[in-house]
Amino acid sequence: MSNKGPVSEFLTYHFRHFNAASVVDAAKAYEDQLQSGSKMMITLAGAMSSAELGLSLAEMIREDKVHIITCTGANLEEDVFNLVAHDHYKRIPNYRDLSPQDEQDLLDQHFNRVTDTCIPEEEAMRRIEDHLVKRWVKATEEGNRHFPHEYFYDLLLSGDLEDSYQIDPKNSWLMAAAEKNIPVIVPGWEDSTCGNFFASHCIEGRTKPIAIKSGIEYMMYLSDWYLNNSDNGVGFFQIGGGIAGDFPICVVPMIEQDLGKSDVPLWSYFCQISDSTTSYGSYSGAVPNEKITWGKLGIDTPKFIIESDATIVAPLIFAYLLGW
Known part of the structure; x- marks a missing residue:
């Protein structure tokens, strides 16, 4: 523990049983994966960008502890919303007590609520719309096509938004990912505000659908990436459930069963942080062993389920990995 800071020492001393012990076990196994030369995918569901996970995830990316990310369209855009409109967000600690009229009042003020956090439409969403539209129109006119995350990378790296920053850009996970140029897979991107x-x-008629590469093309891209990066294993660190996790984990059985390629390495590590109740028929609530029958995980794959709130658990695991 000599290379670990006070947060890590607190975790290893106090988190000894049940979900707490799983947090430490998962963090140590993640570290073992990195030390053995494995790559790691992190998947982001829910509203982790609005929860400001970038405060720890950005540093994970900079320190090469994350090599590929899969996220929802909402998490892609909401990291940028927070970057340019943080001062205009409204936090509502008593969100559980809001009446329908309270919710309507927020809408009338052009706020969209995500649990206790309200995103300001004009300052966040509309502020980046014109920048994206300019890029979509240009691609259409030139006959070019790009993935959703590539448009965001271009926007961030161009400096077009610099005058609008309201947080330190080092706390934007998407900025860190753009600077490292790591792949970001965004299945179902059209299910987002920017979509x-x-x-x-x-x-x-200002642009055309062809300007955006599709989810199928993301799977094709992921397949190629996986085959080129899995010699020492690729781990799967899943935050929440939904398409962010369901989509990329299927790349392994797709390569083996549908493409007929033999000896494809299974995912070498699996951890899911979820408050989904373990159940039958619910993918997000399925225990890891079920994934063995689908050709995603192996008998000996380190597997962890942490039944807790990812906004609490993920920063703690990242803190351990960063030596904080």
């Missing part, structure tokens, strides 16, 4: 923007501009 809605894009659809509306396609309807108006």
Whole structure:
């Protein structure tokens, strides 16, 4: 423990049983994966960007402890919303007590609520819309096509938003990912605010759907990435459930069963942080061993389920890995 800081020491001393022990076990096994030369994918569901996970995830990316990310369209865009409009966000600690009229009042003020955090439409969403539209239109006119995250990378690296920053950009996980140019897989991107923007501009004829590469193309890209990076294993660190986890974990059985390639390495590590109740028929609530039958994990794959709130657990695991 000599290379660990006070947060890590607190975890290893106090987190000894039940979900707490799983947090430490998962963190140590993640560290073992990195030390053995494995790559690591992190998947982001829920509203982790609005929960400001970038405060720890950005440093994980900079220190090469994350090599690929899969996220929802919401997490992709909400990291940028927070970057340019943080001062205009409204926090509502008593969100459980809001009445329907309270919710309508927030809408009338152009706030969209995510649990206790309200995103300001004009300052966040509309502030980046024109920048993205300019890029979509240009791609359409030039006959070019890009993945959703590539448009965001170009926007961040261009400096077009610098005058609008309201947090330190080192706390933006997407900025860190753009600077490292790590892959970001965004299945179902159209199910996002910016996806809605894009659809509306396609309807108006300003751009065309062809400007955005599809989820199928993301799977093709991920397949190629996995085959080129799995010699020493690729771990799977899943935050929440949903498409962010369901989509990428299927790349292994797809390569083996559908492409007919033999000896494809299974995912070498699996950890899911979820408050989903273990259940039958619910993918997010499925225990890891079920994934063995689908050709995703092996009998000996280190497997962890942490039944807790990811906004609490993920920063603690990242803190351990960063030696904090």
